[in-house]
Amino acid sequence: MTxxxxxxxxxxxxxxxxxxxxxxxxxxxxxxxxxxxxxEAMADDGHSVEMPRLPGHGTTVEDxxxxxxxxWSAEVEAAYQRLAxxxxxxxxxxxxxxxxxxxxxxxxxxxxxxxxLINAAAEPSEEMRAGLxxxxxxxxTYMDGIGSDVADPDVTESAYAKVPLAPLVSMxxxxxxxxxxLPGITAPALIMTSPQDHVxxxxxxxxxAETLGGPVERVSLERSYHVAxxxxxRDLIIERIRDFVGRVTG
Numbered sequence: 001m002t003x004x005x006x007x008x009x010x011x012x013x014x015x016x017x018x019x020x021x022x023x024x025x026x027x028x029x030x031x032x033x034x035x036x037x038x039x040e041a042m043a044d045d046g047h048s049v050e051m052p053r054l055p056g057h058g059t060t061v062e063d064x065x066x067x068x069x070x071x072w073s074a075e076v077e078a079a080y081q082r083l084a085x086x087x088x089x090x091x092x093x094x095x096x097x098x099x100x101x102x103x104x105x106x107x108x109x110x111x112x113x114x115x116x117l118i119n120a121a122a123e124p125s126e127e128m129r130a131g132l133x134x135x136x137x138x139x140x141t142y143m144d145g146i147g148s149d150v151a152d153p154d155v156t157e158s159a160y161a162k163v164p165l166a167p168l169v170s171m172x173x174x175x176x177x178x179x180x181x182l183p184g185i186t187a188p189a190l191i192m193t194s195p196q197d198h199v200x201x202x203x204x205x206x207x208x209a210e211t212l213g214g215p216v217e218r219v220s221l222e223r224s225y226h227v228a229x230x231x232x233x234r235d236l237i238i239e240r241i242r243d244f245v246g247r248v249t250g
Contacts, residue, residue, distance in 0.1 A: 003059075007158055009033035010058025013040075014082070015049040020091070020113075020249045021083030023105065024051040025076060027096030027227075028121070028171060029147055029160040031058030034095060034229050041238045047245070048087050050079040056167070058158075065141065065164035069174040076101045080109065089113040089249040093241060095229050096200060097121050097171055100178070103208070106189075107181040114248035115185070116241055118192045119226050121171070123204035124179055129172040136165050149198045149226035157227045179211075186214040190244045192221055192228065192237060199226040217244070 010031035013024075022042040026035045032051050039051040055071040056064030083090045091114040094102035099120020106115045135143070147159025189212050193205035209216045219240050224231035 004063050005059065006053065007031060007033075007058050009036065009158060010053060012053040013043075013049055013051040015043040015047075016086070017043060017048040018046045019048075019088040020245065021048040021050065021087030021089065022245065023076070023080055023083055023090060023092040024049060025092065025094035025098035025101050026051075026054065026057065027094070027098045028168070029057070029061070029064065029145065029163055030096070030227070031158060033058075033158045034227055035098065037234055038093065038229060038238060038241060041242065042245070045242060045245075048083060050083050052076065052079045061142065061160040061162050061164055064160065064167055068167055068170035070170070072097075073101060073104060073174070076105055077108065080105055084109075091116065091245050091248060093118070095119060096226065100171070100175055103182065103185060104174070104178055106185040106187050107178065110184070110186060112187045114244060115187050115189045116192070116244065117189060117205070117208060118228060118237065119194055119197050119200050119205070120191070120208060121175060121200045121204060122178070122182075123201065123207045124176040125172065126176070129169060129176070132165055132169050132172070136169065141165060146199050147227075150231050151196070151223060151225045152231050155230050157230060182208070182211040183213045185212050188215045188217075188244075188248050190217050190219065190240065192219045192240070194221040194224045194226060194228050196224075197226045
């Protein structure tokens with residue numbers, strides 16, 4: 001069986017740069033296209049970059065339905081190791097579930113230089129997980145998509161039109177499992193939040209800010225929806241990440 005084709009702009013990115021490594025992580029049902037502007041800005045600054053395409057993403061939703069958190073976190077760990085092997089400092093940055101994976105890699109590697117969490121899915125919801133599990137148990141496989149929550153009318157996110165339920169349940173389980181580890185994450189964190197987010201409640205950022213064990217700074221993305229990295233605040237996001245990376249690795 002041949003692997004499905006990768007969608008345009010969904011390719012991963014690997015750049016050999018300087019001693020600062022940037023691990024750039026996209027979100028659930030999305031792909032690297034939503035984080036490409038950030039990854040390219042980091043490369044332009046001379047940094048090393050790893051932006052993996054998470055398994056099952058950027059191809060077909062049927063492909064994604066065969067994957068779970070274990071696959072995505074393994075891919076992120078491998079990308080982290082590639083950076084750590086050639087860089088003095090690593091900063092992880094992620095959007096939505098990419099933010100969940102960013103926090104997770106911060107728990108796995110306490111010596112990481114910094115974490116950038118953009119509309120991160122980090123607040124557990126047992127009610128939501130139970131509801132989705134009930135849909136799965138009833139024989140349902142997919143639900144309507146959550147992609148392209150973007151305020152800019154000229155921008156569309158390249159995300160799946162449907163959400164595979166089993167992978168989503170696995171992600172929510174990982175969010176729940178992560179909770180006890182959040183206070184032990186002491187790396188500096190930059191938390192960016194869209195007050196008008198129709199996918200991840202802004203309270204998830206509040207939860208992170210209150211729970212993480214290290215210094216936290218916050219940025220409000222007033223003009224953007226969930227996929228803020230390609231929305232009206234994309235330049236502000238890059239500017240603040242550049243400043244943060246310079247400070248935590250300097």
